[in-house]
Amino acid sequence: MFSRIIHILLALGAFGFAAQAEMPEEWPSFIEERCEIDWPAATSTTRDEAELCARYWLKRYVYGNHRIESIGDSPNLPEHWVDGGHYNGGQVETIATADQFRQMIRHVKAALPTEGPQGLIRQYATTYLQGALRARFTLSGMSSISIPSITPQLSKVLKGQRLRPEDLLCRTQVTLWKLESAIFARHGGPLSHPDMTTFFYGKRTAQLRGLRKSHLLPLRTDAAFSPDQLTEIDRDNLQLLHEVGDLNQQTRCQSPENWGIAARY
Numbered sequence: 001m002f003s004r005i006i007h008i009l010l011a012l013g014a015f016g017f018a019a020q021a022e023m024p025e026e027w028p029s030f031i032e033e034r035c036e037i038d039w040p041a042a043t044s045t046t047r048d049e050a051e052l053c054a055r056y057w058l059k060r061y062v063y064g065n066h067r068i069e070s071i072g073d074s075p076n077l078p079e080h081w082v083d084g085g086h087y088n089g090g091q092v093e094t095i096a097t098a099d100q101f102r103q104m105i106r107h108v109k110a111a112l113p114t115e116g117p118q119g120l121i122r123q124y125a126t127t128y129l130q131g132a133l134r135a136r137f138t139l140s141g142m143s144s145i146s147i148p149s150i151t152p153q154l155s156k157v158l159k160g161q162r163l164r165p166e167d168l169l170c171r172t173q174v175t176l177w178k179l180e181s182a183i184f185a186r187h188g189g190p191l192s193h194p195d196m197t198t199f200f201y202g203k204r205t206a207q208l209r210g211l212r213k214s215h216l217l218p219l220r221t222d223a224a225f226s227p228d229q230l231t232e233i234d235r236d237n238l239q240l241l242h243e244v245g246d247l248n249q250q251t252r253c254q255s256p257e258n259w260g261i262a263a264r265y
Helices: 002-011 017-022 029-041 047-062 098-111 116-136 151-158 173-185 194-201 206-211 232-245
Strands: none
Touching: 029 047, 029 098, 047 098, 047 116, 098 116, 098 194, 116 173, 116 194, 151 173, 173 194, 173 232
């Protein structure tokens, strides 16, 4: 199967930087499906598959690059991959589950060698995937820069208090996701993602060691929850979180005055 993928990528001009100007803006859908759906659920993997999908997750989600110039069999990595200071977990995507991240970590460690170019891919992919997993169940910010605990913001939401743009300065996508979920969790409402259900309602086990000392969690579910229980402030907080979530991480780390957020905030 992967020989077929390599041939298609070659036909797309995916290898080498010389073809960069003609590269598609989006990843081919079959690679997206393979690496985001099939690979995390697979019980085993091959070296080629692990390298392809590790490159895919790094290029698409860590470095914010939808282009596909280096996911093939080139022995060279983009120079900035080797710069450990470049890593920023700001784009921790919310599409996978903790169990899927654990399985991808197992795939990378089982299939990729520790030395050479593939060793670098193994190192950076493992760092990213482990960071994404930790970010699910911690009250700390997930970033290469010093970000304090999200406890003050989470406390505001859970108390039904209004968030301000400055509360969300440089906050990552996964933090915004938690705060949005908190709007419903404070009323005991059901949450659509299993990791958020665990984060807000789960027992404080070893898996959630980053939350064991929190006075905010866990919460209790309410079988009688209705969306009508959301207050005006809840809805305003939801709107603000959506607007900030539409900004990229670089913009979110600038002054809120540059965000273009409505004056009512």
